[in-house]
Amino acid sequence: MTEQAGPRTVTIRDVARLAGVSTSTVSRVLDDRHPPSTSPSAERVRAAAAELGYRPDAYASGLRRQHTGTxxxxxxxxxxxxxxxxxxxxxxxxARQAGFAMVATTEDRPEAEKATVETLLRQRVDGLILTTARLEDPVAAQLRAQGVPHVLALRTDHISPSATGDDELGGYLATRHLLDLGHRNIALVAGPSYASTAVARQAGYRRAMTEAGIHEVDHLVHESTFGMDSGETVARAILADPDRPTAIFAVNDNTAIGVLAAAQAAGLSVPEDLSVVGYNDIPVSARLPVALTTVRVPFDQIAANAVELLTQQRTGALGEPRRVVTPTLIPRQSTARPPATGIARGRRKPQERPGRMPT
Known part of the structure; x- marks a missing residue:
């Protein structure tokens, strides 16, 4: 079901029209950095703003901000x-541009995002880089409406300027690797449906499976969050199935680590009983007791693209608004050919699992 659009954002143009003054007058009257005016036009502006429900916020102030390098x-x-x-x-x-970055967190809660954005803008930043974007994101829409320079990074809403990896290709590479090893029963710990990264990686998984002639995969796709706990919980359910898969592609390395923990709890050896692929290639991935096969994302390139896109917006020289970099598959010890047909795939005693995760 399509969500109903919310009420239109009231702008200073609306206030200026009702008060019968210019937008610059509205901006000056409602800017709390200036001494309050008691002129008739100022009173009309305040009355119009109250009637329309307009509240000056950090979005609007972003339009008046001078360059701070932050x-x-x-x-x-x-x-x-x-x-x-x-x-x-x-x-x-x-830093390469003699600038500075400051960070704020939202705990991935949409209700916290707008307030956090306003807090950053009150610090007189030149623009924003957001890794929190959700598909049909109202915060990104408001930033566009107010003309605040911003770039969506890692995730995208497919509208605002963005710097991302090619997540569809990455999901395809991860799944193709497992198919090339001989796996056919491949489950996906898919991540949340609101994140473009998870949606695109699932699309890559489905493309690879379809190319291999495996068309019915809905029962193999399991939504999750991006966390280890979620990866473990979902994987426990997957591995409890009598027709459990021989391989799992997890939406990121954190969920893949959760899958490894679930495999250990089920008495399974990785990769002898179960192959596992993650995504992102975080530093710990190569240092696990069973080094994790994963898809490497060039975060340095994405970050550089995001900063460049932001600079172009500020200077009015924006070119291609979407920058996409190519990921790379990194094969390691957590993937191998599936168990031979006819060999029982049951629980083993801990001492029989040479590659098990430590307790």
């Missing part, structure tokens, strides 16, 4: 390694 970066949480790594890359990209 970029605001919005992330769901810094405890997520991907977000921490990406912010560090943005900070480096800003």
């Amino acid at each position: 970029v605001g970066v919005l992330v769901p949480r810094l405890s997520d390694t991907v977000m921490a790594v990406f912010f560090e890359e943005v900070a480096r990209a800003c």
Whole structure:
């Protein structure tokens, strides 16, 4: 079902029209940095603003802000390694232009995003880089309406300027790797449907499976969050199925680590009983007891693209509004050919699992 559009945002043009003054007068009267005026026109402006429900906010002030060399970066949480790594890359990209990046978190809660954006804009940042975008994101829509320079990074809403990886290709590469090893019963821990990254990686998975002649995959796709706990919970259910898969592609490395934990709990050896592929290639992936096969995302390139797109908006030189970089499959120890036909795939005793995760 399509959601009903919310009420139209009241702008300073609406206030100016009702008060019978110019937009610059409205901007000056409602700017709390200026001494309050008691002139008749100022009174009309305040009355019009109250009648229309207009509230001056950080979005509008962004249009009047002078260059400060500071970029605001919005992330769901810094405890997520991907977000921490990406912010560090943005900070480096800003430093190369003698700029500075500051970060704020939202815990991936939409209701917190608008307030966090306003807080960053009150710090007089030149623009915003948001990794929190959801499909049909109202915050991105409001930023566009107010003309605030911003770039969506890692995720996109397919409208605002964005810097991302080719997630559809990455999902395809991960699944193709498992198919090339001989797997056919491949489950997907798919991530949340509101995130473009998860949607695109699932599309890549489905394309690879279709090319292999496997058309019925809905029963193999399991929605999750991006966290380890969710990956483990979903994988426990997947592995409890009597016709459990021989391989799992997880939407990111965190959920893949959760899958590894679930495999250990089920008494399965990785990769002898179950192959696992993650996504992002966070630093820990190569250092796990069973090194994780994953898809490497060039976060440094995405960060550089995001900063460049933001600079182009500020200077009025915006070219191609969407930058997409290519991911790379990194095969490691967590994937192998599936168990031979006819060999029982049951529980093993812990001492019989040479590649099991530590307790």
